[in-house]
Every structure is written in C-alpha cells, then in structure tokens.
Amino acid sequence: MTPAQSYRVKFGESLGATIQRVLDVDVLASHSDASEYADIAPEVIEAFAVITPAARAGTRRALRRARDWLRSRYGIREIILPEKYRVAARHDVVVTYSSCLALVYFARIERQLDLSDIMEEPSWRALYDALLDHPGIGLVATRTPDGIHLQNRAGRAVLRSGVLRTLEGQNPLELYGTELYALNAIDDLVSQPNAGDCVLFGAYDGYDIISFDDQVGAHGSAGGDQVYPFLIAPKRLEVENAVIENARDIHRVVMTRYAEADTTET
Structure with a gap:
C-alpha cells in the first residue's frame, strides 16, 4: 500500500x-444525510469534559478542542457507513x-x-x-x-x-x-x-x-x-521466479500449477 x-x-x-x-x-x-449516531463521538468527549474537575481547566479545554475537531471532520456515520x-x-x-x-x-x-x-x-x-x-x-x-x-x-x-x-x-x-x-x-x-x-x-x-x-x-x-505486488504461496508451487505484473498473471502463475497438479494426481 x-x-x-x-x-x-x-x-x-x-x-x-x-x-x-x-x-x-x-x-x-x-x-442517509441525517443520522442519530453522527454526533456520538463528540458527545462522548463532551461528557468527559463536563465531569472533569474545574481545577483541571486546561484538560477540559483540550477535550473540548478535540470535540470540535471531531465534529468538523468525523461522525460515527462516516466511519460506520462510508x-x-x-x-x-x-x-x-x-x-x-x-x-x-x-x-x-x-x-x-x-x-x-x-x-x-x-x-x-x-x-x-x-x-x-x-x-x-x-x-x-x-x-x-x-x-x-x-x-x-x-x-x-x-x-x-x-x-x-x-x-x-x-x-x-x-x-x-x-x-x-x-x-x-x-x-x-x-x-x-x-x-x-x-x-x-x-x-x-x-x-x-x-x-x-x-x-x-x-x-x-x-x-x-x-x-x-x-504498484509492487507480492505473493505468498506454498513452496511446492515453485513460484519464486515467476513474473507477476497484473491480476491476470495470478491465474497463469498459480491456478495453472494447481491444474497441473490435479492432472498428475489423476
């Protein structure tokens, strides 16, 4: 990736x-353009901010900044239903x-x-x-x-x-x-x-x-x-020297070997 x-x-x-x-x-x-779940994550953070002691005002401000950031970028809807x-x-x-x-x-x-x-x-x-x-x-x-x-x-x-x-x-x-x-x-x-x-x-x-x-x-x-593919395969398939450049090559490199093995066994 x-x-x-x-x-x-x-x-x-x-x-x-x-x-x-x-x-x-x-x-x-x-x-759906509207969801009752869209604001859950920010509301959870707001709940933590509310119960944070007043003496820890800095923590409360930080939590509310995180709440606002989430509201501007993410809703639960977008995560669950992209x-x-x-x-x-x-x-x-x-x-x-x-x-x-x-x-x-x-x-x-x-x-x-x-x-x-x-x-x-x-x-x-x-x-x-x-x-x-x-x-x-x-x-x-x-x-x-x-x-x-x-x-x-x-x-x-x-x-x-x-x-x-x-x-x-x-x-x-x-x-x-x-x-x-x-x-x-x-x-x-x-x-x-x-x-x-x-x-x-x-x-x-x-x-x-x-x-x-x-x-x-x-x-x-x-x-x-x-753009760099990799293939993990059983050693018996002998694919270590195979050239794979696109999805079609997978069939040639892998599936034909399984087909050959089936023919040999029968």
Whole structure:
C-alpha cells in the first residue's frame, strides 16, 4: 500500500460532495444525510469534559478542542457507513470510489463516452475542468481514438500499447510511474468495458496519495508501493521466479500449477 491522506478530512467534504457542488444539483447518496449516531463521538468527549474537575481547566479545554475537531471532520456515520457513490439525479452523473481510485459516469448516454463526448456537453466539460483543477485529484484519464488520454494540472499525454507520448506540458505520470507494467495496468484499467467515462487517481506527491475513503494506506491506482505486488504461496508451487505484473498473471502463475497438479494426481 501507499501511505494515504483522506480526501474528506483534507478538503472538508467527500468527492461526491465536491461533484455535487460543481454540478449544483440535488443528489442521492449511498447513506442517509441525517443520522442519530453522527454526533456520538463528540458527545462522548463532551461528557468527559463536563465531569472533569474545574481545577483541571486546561484538560477540559483540550477535550473540548478535540470535540470540535471531531465534529468538523468525523461522525460515527462516516466511519460506520462510508460513502461509496453519489448520483447527481438531474444531470445523470454517477461517481463511485474506493481507496485512491474513482470512476465518474455520465449516465445520460448508455455507451461509454470518450473525451470528445465529454467536451461537447458544457456541464460535463465544466466538471472535467473542475476535477483537473482540484488539488485532491492527481490524474483524470479518459478514452480517445488515439489511446488513453491522461491529464492533470501540469500536462497531458496519450497512452497506447505501452507507449506514452506527452502532448502538452509535463508528463502527468511522472510521479505515478512510467514503468511498462504500470503503463499496461493503467491502459487495462481505463479500457475495461465497465470503467468510468472519467477515471480519477488521487493526488500523489511521491509519498502520500489522496484516498477518497478514510484510509491511511491506499491501493487501486498507481504511485508508490501499491504498484509492487507480492505473493505468498506454498513452496511446492515453485513460484519464486515467476513474473507477476497484473491480476491476470495470478491465474497463469498459480491456478495453472494447481491444474497441473490435479492432472498428475489423476
């Protein structure tokens, strides 16, 4: 995993709320907007502050500062029922996210959209530009006839068949990694038939990555240790010299060996 900072804590709202604000629409969230449990943690701290002796005023003030901090950042609801998606009903925009990866779908059109489709719709283009400009978003990936279009505030590039070509400014994958296995993984991810019309990576500074969930370690996109897989397997499988670069390799390296063992036994 790569060390992570929570998007919601750092920017004061979830990614879904950011997109809601940009689109300025009513949304349906994956949790209730109101909960009787949301203020439990701050109330527990307030209870301790109340019973703290008056002679220990410094302790009481510290507890109440902690209470206010929790209220500004965390509710029990967000911990127990973390938001995983939002639907911007009027604009048919859906965003779903896990860890440092997020997918945005413009659901008004059933087929997958490419970058030119997004640019033709003013509200979609405005959202695209806002995501590019947001300090919590490190990369916006879309599809084009020429390959996978990758863009951030520093520059843009196109990726096709493992070849990355910078189109403008700086290489947007400079911090995330440009090794062939990383490029192939990004290509495979964005090219999947169920991938979002926009694929978002959390901002990465070379050490910490922004997680769209409340996590201290993240995986799901690129950047840092999350791109280095490891495999723990029985010695009899003889996988110590195997090359594993993506999820498909697990089947080749592991499952085929089990299949061979079953064939030998029968």
